[in-house]
Amino acid sequence: MSKTSLDPTLIQAYRRTRYSADLGGEAIVLRIDVPSVVVAAAIQASSSPGAAFITAENPYSSPNSAQENAASMALLKGELEALGATVFEGVGQGDDPAWPGEASYLALGLSRDQACLLGRKYQQNAIVWIGVHGTPELVLLR
Known part of the structure; x- marks a missing residue:
């Protein structure tokens, strides 16, 4: 694992999270390092370099209001679509019941660099x- 400033407990929470999305009418649940035949087929069918599961909610894991999160998600969706990505609604749900699931997008048609830039933004x-x-990989940005 690369050098990071993130707390190891937080990283483990991300690794245990269930990343769910509706992929064109098919409900999928992604887990880090567990291949998804369905997502691999969708990526290959789209002739794209890959996909990203990404959110704009709760920057740096600091809770935002529902209104702030919704506004950030709308901006992110616009940017994903402007890059030509096919965007599917999703939710990242961790094991901690005190932390609500975060609205997210599964975006097909992005490069890894584009996804990382948006994550940092x-x-x-x-x-x-x-x-x-089709194997989900946790990419640390800090």
Whole structure:
């Protein structure tokens, strides 16, 4: 794992999170390092370099109001679409019941660099990158 300023407990929480999305009518749940045949097929069918599971909610894991989160998510969706990504609604739900699930997007058609830039722009600690083989990877941004 690369050098990071993130607390190891937070990283483990991200690794245990269930990343769920509705992929064109098919409900999927992604787990870090567990391949998804469905997502791999979608990526390959779109001839894209990969996909990202990304949010703009709660920058640096600091809770924002529902209004702030909704506004940030709308901006992120606009940027994803402007980059030509196909965007699906999703939720990242951790094991801690005290922390509500975060609205997210599964975006097909991004490069890893584009996904990381957007994650940093929206002050996220990490994104989930899924390459052509469909294995979700936790990418730490700090």
